[in-house]
Amino acid sequence: MDLKQLNYIVVIAEEQNLTRAAERLFVSQSTLSLFLSKLEKDLGLTLFAREKNRLSITPAGELYVETAEKMLEMKKELYEKLQIRQKENTLNIGISSEMMLQIFAKVFAKFKPLAPNFNVNVMEGRAVAILDKLHENKLDVAIIGRSEIIQDSRYYIQLMKKEEVWLLIPPNHPGAYAASTDYANPPVADMSLFASESFSLAPRDTCDYQIAFKMFNDYHMNAGVVCELNSTIAQCRMVLQGLCLSVIPSYCIPRDMGLLVCRPDKPYYRYMLCLQRKDRRPSQDELMLMNLLKDAYAHYYDC
Numbered sequence: 001m002d003l004k005q006l007n008y009i010v011v012i013a014e015e016q017n018l019t020r021a022a023e024r025l026f027v028s029q030s031t032l033s034l035f036l037s038k039l040e041k042d043l044g045l046t047l048f049a050r051e052k053n054r055l056s057i058t059p060a061g062e063l064y065v066e067t068a069e070k071m072l073e074m075k076k077e078l079y080e081k082l083q084i085r086q087k088e089n090t091l092n093i094g095i096s097s098e099m100m101l102q103i104f105a106k107v108f109a110k111f112k113p114l115a116p117n118f119n120v121n122v123m124e125g126r127a128v129a130i131l132d133k134l135h136e137n138k139l140d141v142a143i144i145g146r147s148e149i150i151q152d153s154r155y156y157i158q159l160m161k162k163e164e165v166w167l168l169i170p171p172n173h174p175g176a177y178a179a180s181t182d183y184a185n186p187p188v189a190d191m192s193l194f195a196s197e198s199f200s201l202a203p204r205d206t207c208d209y210q211i212a213f214k215m216f217n218d219y220h221m222n223a224g225v226v227c228e229l230n231s232t233i234a235q236c237r238m239v240l241q242g243l244c245l246s247v248i249p250s251y252c253i254p255r256d257m258g259l260l261v262c263r264p265d266k267p268y269y270r271y272m273l274c275l276q277r278k279d280r281r282p283s284q285d286e287l288m289l290m291n292l293l294k295d296a297y298a299h300y301y302d303c
Helices: 003-015 018-026 031-042 058-087 098-114 127-133 209-216 232-240 284-298
Strands: 048-050 055-057 090-095 117-125 143-147 155-169 198-201 224-228 245-249 260-262 269-277
Touching: 003 018, 003 127, 003 232, 018 031, 048 058, 055 058, 090 127, 098 117, 098 232, 098 284, 117 198, 127 143, 127 269, 143 209, 143 224, 155 209, 155 232, 155 284, 198 232, 209 245, 209 269, 232 245
Parallel strands: 090 117, 090 143, 198 224, 198 245
Antiparallel strands: 048 055, 143 269, 155 245, 155 260, 155 269
């Protein structure tokens, strides 16, 4: 006797009619009639008294149906608990940073052997799209860059990094003397040197683009955007090849490419934020993963 057949008996008892019960169960009446006859034969008991157009449940049938209902309820409760457990062991995270995605891949490869039953679904994309999914409760955590710190009572919001935004200058540029590879303390440059230059920027629906244009406006620059790229590495390579300049958050600039950097006398910042929903309790595995991820990001250039 499997649980599906227990459900057959419960539905027969509720409908008191094989035709209506068969319709509810999406089986033929003959199939249901044969099942009931075989069951009663195996038990040596009559569960339902046959009347003209009605099945009347017997005392033995009442006991059988009562037990079947309890077993079906146990199954339902078990499946609900398993679904809750699966949900607790799954993290849905959105990441808008190319650099953070690379860090996540490395951290998760080391983390997975420590928590083999913990699963992660990663959404990568623009910060606005990720925030929308977070608001719709389709994500549990969002790691995004913004031009300001978000205030929203629905989430725990942690500032992971306040990243100053720098200019990248081609090595053969006439104004290259105003930049350096000193990433600890890049020089402050006269922005008029680059007032009419061509730039490669992040896509215009990102905060990186908005920050760059605020810089251009503040310094009355007649800068032209020749290319919008979602890849920071691609932007850096274009600068190295002398095709353009770029404006990039400092923490995302690779330290091994020999890129020349400088900054305006007025600082501009991008804020890397981690938003976690308050309406859920993270598991210990999730807490461990998030701590490893935040630590790896904070100390990315230490080694």
